[in-house]
Amino acid sequence: MSKLVIAIDGPAGAGKSTVAKALAKDLGLCYLDTGAMYRALALAASRAGMSPESGEDAAQLAESLEISFGAGDPPSIWIGDEDVTTQIRTPEIGELASALSTHPGVRRVMVKQQQAMVADGGYTLEGRDVTTVVAPHAQVKVYLTASLEERAKRRHLEMEQKGLGELEYSELRKQMQTRDHRDITREDSPLAVAPGATIVESGGLPIEGVVNRIKALIPPGY
Numbered sequence: 001m002s003k004l005v006i007a008i009d010g011p012a013g014a015g016k017s018t019v020a021k022a023l024a025k026d027l028g029l030c031y032l033d034t035g036a037m038y039r040a041l042a043l044a045a046s047r048a049g050m051s052p053e054s055g056e057d058a059a060q061l062a063e064s065l066e067i068s069f070g071a072g073d074p075p076s077i078w079i080g081d082e083d084v085t086t087q088i089r090t091p092e093i094g095e096l097a098s099a100l101s102t103h104p105g106v107r108r109v110m111v112k113q114q115q116a117m118v119a120d121g122g123y124t125l126e127g128r129d130v131t132t133v134v135a136p137h138a139q140v141k142v143y144l145t146a147s148l149e150e151r152a153k154r155r156h157l158e159m160e161q162k163g164l165g166e167l168e169y170s171e172l173r174k175q176m177q178t179r180d181h182r183d184i185t186r187e188d189s190p191l192a193v194a195p196g197a198t199i200v201e202s203g204g205l206p207i208e209g210v211v212n213r214i215k216a217l218i219p220p221g222y
Contacts, residue, residue: 003121004029004222006214007130007138009191011180012094013151014144015202015210016126021074022211024124032069034114034127034134035097036077039088040067041110042097044079052096055103062109091159091167091175098179101128104188111189128183131194140217143193144210146203152176 008016024031045058070076076085114134131141152173183191202210
């Protein structure tokens, strides 16, 4: 499995992270959360007083930022020697990450780092442009999706379970709808179904069902 790459794109709340982690565990692969990398950048940018429009400054910050993943299930994420796993999961940081990711300079820096990580294979990775830009030659490419209502309910429950449930469901749904539009319509690397990708609808399916459907797409010999 060392050379196998499974790339999963899709809108927020479709279950990409959960499915990618489960696949990595089942298949003995590493897991790369590209969204967490953008969130880590957003946290650092927020601390530096940057706004959603600070594209050039954020790109320069990304060049110098040391983002890494640690041990654990799920893996922790670090900026330098600081564990920021919890801090990056707030709605505010998610919104800033989405906004900063629309800037071409930011995406170029982040994509370069992500491509270096998965160059030798042995990864599952998920995000908004991993099948189209980061790993277009992945052996398995999936576009994982679900209805907006289903995704908002999942994300709201997830936040409540993590003690981050201050946001009302209706406001969270509105934020996700805005983010969907931003991701799909951005000029640089928009969220799209990549050539050769398989669309998988996660609504109504248990995690095991989604994982098994994706595992069935692995070519013989891996």
